[in-house]
Amino acid sequence: MSGHEVILRGLTPLVQAEILFGLQQRCGRDVITHLYQLRVFTRSLRSHGVATIVDVDASTLPRHIRPLVQELQAAVSESTTGPDSEQHKDIWNMRVFGHGRKRLDFTVVAQPWLRSAAKHWVLEELPLxxxxNVVAVLRDHVNSVAALGNSLRLHRPDDGMDPAALGRADIVAFLNRLRHQESAGDLSAYQRRKTAQHAALVLRECRALGLARPGRPLAGLSQEFTFRRHDLPPVPKDDAPGRALPDSVLTALIAALDRLEAAGGRDIRVAVQLLIDTGRRPAEICNLPWDCLDQDRDGKYALIYTDFKNNRVGRRLPIGDATAELLIEHKQRVRDRFPDTPLAELALLPRATRNRAGTQPIHDDTLASAHRRWVDDLEALHRPDGSEFDKSAVFLYAYRHSFAQRHADAGTPVDVLRELMGHRSIAMTQGYYSVTATRTRKAVDALAAVQFNGRGEHVWSQARLLLESEHQRLCVGQVAVPFGICTEPSNVQAGGGSCPFRFRCLGCGHFRSDPSYLPELQDYLDTLLRDRERVRAATELDEWARDEAVPSEAEITRLRQLIRRVQHDLDALTEDERGQIEEAVRVVRRTRQTVHLGLPTTGPQTLDPHLETHR
Structure with missing residues (x-):
């Protein structure tokens, strides 16, 4: 016998067919089979005279051939079973249900009635x-039900075997046990809440499926054995930036993408860059098909992806030209690597092993591991204030949080952002806006100490000492105008479009400005100076028309004084104070991007030539 042969003589025809079928399945998945392992297995089969390889106990075989034997057994089992027969087992082969080489173990649920109910629920969920990550999500729910069953086993004299004997006290005991596990450090606050949520969901939906009727798994279960709305601990309100990455950290990561490509390859780098640019979930990016880019008649690009969490296929996400160029370039690279694979089967990010045709996408766990190694090898990351940022907070999903936070800070309407992120609950989307509001409030309070009126005099310096109600009253009593805010009542009531003084803001006592408006103030000054020279040089104007059109020297002087006063006040600050003001200016200006800062329009009868020249 040569080193390239395996002798099947001496085995029953059925066993020979099973081995050949299993090898065929492995070859179809691009799995390498070492012949020396197969020889050891066939010798064991001949010595024991088994009728089918499914009956072989793999644990009695040498350790180095067990994976091969288990895969051959799985292939044979899958060919002889289906969903109808698999659902009666306690350990499901999820390939039978179309979910790959995974197992779902129900033996973790101690009570037979509760285990049966969990099976019914999973069977209902699978098609939806x-x-x-479907199996992982369902496994989390089954484990939460197992935690409920374990609580019943520990404190019930009958181990929770009789559903008719259960009541509200058993739910309370389960919740107290979770609380104890959290205090002992066995569970995080997040895990505690999710475990209770999942158990409550499965129990509630099992009732809705009619499993509490006579003859069904939950028959006799009391209505008192249920979770109430307020049983779960409330999510703590967090006004911090949450898991969104600071701009300085994100900038440093983007600058280091070349190092990621050198360490993990081009596919890994493109995947991370797409996560940053699009804010999609890791699984959504990893499973992008090759043909995932579309261009409309206006030349604008959109990413076509599947929202697996909400079961929505063919979702469209508008993307920028730079992201589109990245996709176009990478698509050509992938096509060059796999020229013979049909485009409909080709993955945008093909995995590196067991993938001769390029049809298998990279797994998000592989991406997460490569990303973790890259981040850990980088130099220290810093926040905008210079303090060091914890690298453990840089994970794949953080790019999604950062994407959402950037949109919230830029003023994207909450309903639009909800649809963009694919959130089921608008409350989840609103969390990003609460961060924006808190950050903006802090920035506004910081700028209040350096706020001026049109004469360059400090105003509202006591803003940080105001009660919350007073702060709110001031917010509703002012409106945005060019170069600042206006507190004149009639103009505020009209939304900034009905000034009784024809928008002479610089000479009005109701006008307020601060350092965040310096670019607009300087631009307005340049505009006035240009208009003055242009009008003076005009030869086609009568004298009275020139006098009306030229900007007044008083307005120019007042504007120069205001700019100098703001700049002088900033120069007098310490370095730390100036840094705080600069950060506040950055936050406020980003939020202000959605506020119309153009000059308010007035009717033709009150049109002022001074305003018309620089509108």
Whole structure:
């Protein structure tokens, strides 16, 4: 016998067919089979005279051939079973349900009635979900039900075997046990809440499926054995920036993408860059098909992806030209690597192993591991204030949080951002806006100490000492105008479009400005100076028309004085204070991007030539 042969003589025809079928399945998945392992297995089969390889106990075989034997057994089992027969087992082969080489173990649920209910629930959920993480999500729910069953086993004299004997006290005991596990450090606050949420969901939906009727798994279960709305601990309100990455950290990561490509390859780098640019979930990016880019008649690009979490196929996300160019370039690279694979089967980010045709996408766990190594090898990351940023907070999903926070800070309407992010609950989307509001409030209070009126005099310096109600009253009693805010009542009531003084802001006592408006103030001054020279040089104007059109020297002087006073006040600050003001200016200006800062329009009868010249 040569080193390239395996002798199947002496085995039953059925066993020979099973081995050949299993090898065929492995070859179809681009799995390498070492012949020396197969020889050891066939010798064991001949010595024991088994009728089918499914009956072989793999644990009795040498350790180095167990994976091969288990895969051959799985392939044979899958060919002889289906969903109808698999659902009666306690350990499901999820390939039978179309979810790959995974197992779902129900033996973790101690009580037979509760285990049966969990199976019914999973069977109902499977057709409704898609994506690579379906089994992991369902496993989390089954484990939460197992935690409920374990609580019943520990404190019930009958180990929770009789559903008719259960009541509200058993739910309370379960919740107290979770609280104890959290205090002991066995569970995080997040895990505690999710465990209770999942158990409550499965129990509630099992009732809705009619499993509490006579003859069904939950028959006799009391209505008192249920979770109430307020049983779960409330999510703590967090006004911090949450898990969104600071701009300085994100900038440093983008600058280091070349190092990621050198360490992990081009596919890994493109995947991370797409996560940053698009804010999609990791699984959504990893499973992008090759043909995932579309261009409309206006030349604008959109990313076509699947929202696995909400079971929405063919979602469209507008993307910028730079992201589109990245995709176009990478698509050509992938096509050059796999020229013979049909485009409909080709993955945008093909995995590196067991993938001769390029049809298998990279797994998000592989991406997460490569990303973690890259981040850990980088130099220290710093916040805008110079303090060091914790690298453990840089994970794949943080790019999604950062994407959402940037949109919230830029003033994207909450309903638009909800649709953009694919959130089921608008409350989840609103969390990003609460961060924006808190950050903006802090920035506004910082700028209040350096706020001026049109004469360059300090105003509202006591803003940080105001009660919350007073702060709110001031907010509703002012409106945005060019170069600042206006507190004149009639103009505020009209939304800034009905000034009784024809928008002479610089000479009005109701006008306020601060350092965040310096670019607009300087631009307005330049505009006035240009208009003055242009009008003076005009030869086609009568004298009275020239006098009306030329900007007044008083307005120019007042504007120069205001700019000098603001700049002088900033120069007098310490370095730390100036840094705080600069950060506040950055936050406020970003928020102000959605506020119309153009000059308010007035009717033709009150049109002022001074305003018309620099509108």
């Amino acid at each position: 979900r898609r994506g690579p």
